Every structure is written in structure tokens, then in C-alpha cells.
Amino acid sequence: MKKLVLVYNPVSGKAVFKKRLDEIIYKLQSRGCMVIPYRTTPENADLVDFIRLAAPDGIIAAGGDGTVHEIVNLIMREKLNIPMGIIGTGTSNDFATFLHLDTDEYFDRIASGQTMKIDLGKVGDTYFINVASAGMVTSIAHEVDTRLKNAFGKMAYYVHGLKTLPQFRAFDLTVRMEKEEIHEKAFLFLVVNSSVVASFKKVAVQASVQDGVLDLIIMKQCNVADLMIVTTELLAGKDISQRKEVIYRQASTFEVECSEELTSDIDGEVGPKLPLKIETVPQVLDIFY
Template identity: 35%
Template sequence: MGKRARLIYNPTSGREEMRRRLPDILHRLEQGGLETSTHATKGEGDAVLAAQEAVRRGFDVVIAAGGDGTLNEVINGLAEQPHRPQLGILPLGTTNDFARAMGIPRNYEAACDLILRKNTIPIDIGKVNQKYFINIAGGGSLTELTYEVPSRLKTLLGQLAYYVKGLEKLPSLKPIKVNLETDDGVLQEEIMLFLAANSNSVGGFEKLAPDASLNDGKLDLILLRKCNLAEFIRIVTAAMRGDHMNDPNIRYIRTSKINVTSSDYVQLNLDGEYGGTLPCEISVLPSHLEIFADESGQFTYKTGSRHHAIPPRLLEELEE
């Protein structure tokens, strides 16, 4: 008997590309021997329920089709289940950081073929309080910007919208005082933001956590210390090249657990979605999900000149 798959898709993601591609995707999966039925998400939280329902109905495979938001909800639906189906990803959203980190192609035909090759890799899942993330958990003034970018602007400009908004807002952003408890001990810092990365591709930066591995049982904690606009731009520019780790304003710790408390009001961001507020306890569920990925198991992705670096003249003006 062939395997049964449940395709959970966001009909509005990626300029509605999914809606147009659906017949072709279903045909390709069926031809490859995967009997596939669908669930179109109707709003926030729906993909969580759909993933739980797929487990209850005994599907062998769950496929998340959309952007990082859809994927995060599917992860949250699967994470608590004693039996977790294998997970396929069709990256058809505006942001597809996790798929990029896994080397899953944007082309839907190639992404379907990757699932049909049946090669899976075990990956870690992060847990923050009672929610789960697959790629990144963060907090601080800068992470709050991601909620303020209008969705239409986000679709048109993609990641660049975040940076533009970030530069515009930076002078008014306040650092936060945090107490952090990690495997290395306790530290107190005044920071602009903290990021706990499960993969190396975060917010469109493909080398933000260059050594992050998806199945080492650890998270890569990056702290951006209190800095001014010129320092921030220097760090962002360096981060585009992956040269930011030696910057004095960056602190980097590899850890399996993180407790964060603060006297400030701090919102959390999980895979680009709102994740509550501090305090938080972050932990890792090692090798918790089986994800369809390339046979090589490479979590690297070679990119072209996709990033919009900050023009040198603007950099000089800001540093004056």
C-alpha cells in the first residue's frame, strides 16, 4: 500500500503562487506514489490544528506548503505528538529561511521530487515556554519591527523591508537589560536583541549563525550588545558576508538551554511570528522530526548576489 500524505497549504502565500500550482503539485506527488489530500488554511493557528488532525488520521507524511509562518504552525501541531509523521516542505512563501538553510529548492517541482526521493534527516526543534520553533527564537527592540512591516510591503520587498524599517527606527530603539542563564553560566548584558538560532539562515542572512547545525542538540545564541546606528550598520554589513562573529558588539554562545529574564517589557519572535513576552525558557528537542532533505545532508546553501548591501557612500555618511 502506498504512503498517504496531507498537504497543508496557505492559499495566500507568495502572491498566491500555491493556489495556482496546486493541481500540478498534486499530480506530481500522486505520480510519484504519494496519495495526497489537502487542507487549505483559513487563518492564524489553523495549520496547527490541521497538523494535529493529520496525526490523528494516521497520515504517513505531512507537507507544509507556504512560508515560514505556515511551517512554524505545522511544527507546533506535530511537536507534542507521540507519533510524528515525516515532514515535507514546499517553500512558496515570502520568506523561506528554514528551507534555504536545508537546501530545499524554491522551485516547486524540484521540492516535490525531493520529497518523493524519500530521504529524511533528523532535525532538532526548539521550545520556548509552551511554543515551538524550527529556525529562530529572538527578542529585543529590533525583533519587534517584524510585526510593523505591512504584509503588502513584505511581499513586494521581502527581507529588504525589514532592514529599511530597522534603519528608520534604530535611533529610537532602546536597549534591554537581560539576565541570561546558559550552559556556560549566568550573564547580565545590555543588548539590542538576542537570537537563538537552530539553523544558519535567519531573516534573509545566510551566514548569521555560520556554525549552526540542525541536529547537534544545541542552539547558537547570538547577542547584539548596545550599539549606535553606525556600529549597527557596520555589523549588518559584516553579517551579510558572515564576518560579524568577531565584532566586539557580538557575543556568541552554543548552548542546549537558555533562560532569559528582564525587568523590561520584551516581545519574543519565533520563526518570524509573535511568540509572547519574556521571561522565557528555551530548550532543544534533539532529532525530534524527520524532514525530507537532500541525500548529502548538507545544511548549506550557496547564494548569488541576492542581498542588497548598504551602499558604501551611505555607510560613510552614517559613520561621520
């Protein structure tokens, strides 16, 4: 019998996961899995000890991007040689959306132990499964009140973004890669592992979690009208990589500097200030898939 620790965030996704907890446990138990739930707290001080004592065959992260980010870093930091599953229940769970981990069939794959190895990104000692960024989108993620996210879900991000659009300021950005150096006035940059960011589904159309590289997207300084057009195309799921306002590259390492004292965003969490060195860690994490 497969033993799984289910780490769940009780307030994610408008706090509705508490109502789904029994359903999730049933779906796993009915497939022959033993489920050991762990309810997250702001500190999660005993989570490592809990997992080591449970000695599971896998860890399932149920929550938003923040919950997934924490479990990824726990597995890597503690060198836990066990696979991870993702059940998206938060306001935003971009990586689960990218891999379509939202069907009943996914529980079959967890129970059968079907996994794949994926790349991660790394900034300093912190790993990320989906995105490292800085600029206008970053500030939106950090400024939206938790109560608004729980009440209105993804719409809270979009409303706040539209409200603050006139305040966006460009900065001088330098990005060094293995074979190229870019200097640009920019509104933001994203270094991504998947194509789904902030619930936009085609931010990086060439992205793959098994190709050994990360994808760079730079939104160049432009007028508000052009910025709105790019945003509208993203909302419509269109490819923006060829637009004149966008720079798109792929590389295994990025050194990023800017003229402002910007704070980065790592998988939706507050990251270090720039400058940053961002690198790909290839084929390093097993996930149920």
C-alpha cells in the same frame, strides 16, 4: 503509494502559491505520491481532524515561516509519528533556505521517503524549528503590514528596519547557560537552530540542526555606524561571530531575563513575554531531506 497531506497558505509569498499549487501537486503525483491538499485558514480549527482522517505518510508544509511553525507544533502536540516536508513559498522561509529545500531533487527525496531527525527548540509549551528572539528584529517582524509583505516581499522588512533604526533602544540582558552567565546592554538576542534568520544566511555560522545545542547571538549596544556595518556584513553573507559588537555562544538551555517588558518572537510569530527558558529538544522531528 505514499499519501501526503499538503498544507498550504494561499496568501504567502505575495499570494503567488495559488498559481504554483497545480505544479507542486503534479511534481508529487508524477513521482507516485497521492496528494491531499488542505487550504489554511486563520483558525485551522479542523486541521488536526483532517490529518487524522487522512492518515497520511507525511505532511508537507507549503508557506512561510508561520505555516512551518504551526505544522511543527501540531506534529509535536498531537504526537504524530510522521515526517514533515517543507516547501518554501512565503515572504521568508528561513529553515527551507538553510536546508536548500528548493530543488526538484527534493521532490524525489520526499517520494522515496528519505528523512533525517532534527533538533527543535522549546519555549514553555511551544516548539520552534528556527529561532526565538527579542529586541529590535522582533519588533520589525511584528510591525510590517501583511499587505506590504505580500506586495514587496523581503524588501518590506529591510525598508521598515532602516526607517526605525534611530528608535532602537538597548536593554539590560541576562542570559544563563550551563557553564556561563552573561550580563550585557543589548539591542537584541537570538537563539537559533539554523544559520538563516530574517533571510540573512550566516547569522550563526556554527549552527547545525543535529548537534543537540542551540546558538545564541547577542547584538550588544553600539553606535548607529557600527550597527550599520554589522547589518551590511550580514547582508553580504559574512561571518559576524567575531565582531566586537556580537556575543556568540552554544548551549542546550538558556534562561533569558531583561530590564524591559519585551515580547519574544518564535519563528516569526508573537511569543511570550520575557523572562524565557529556552531548551533544546534533540533529534525529535523527522523531516524529508
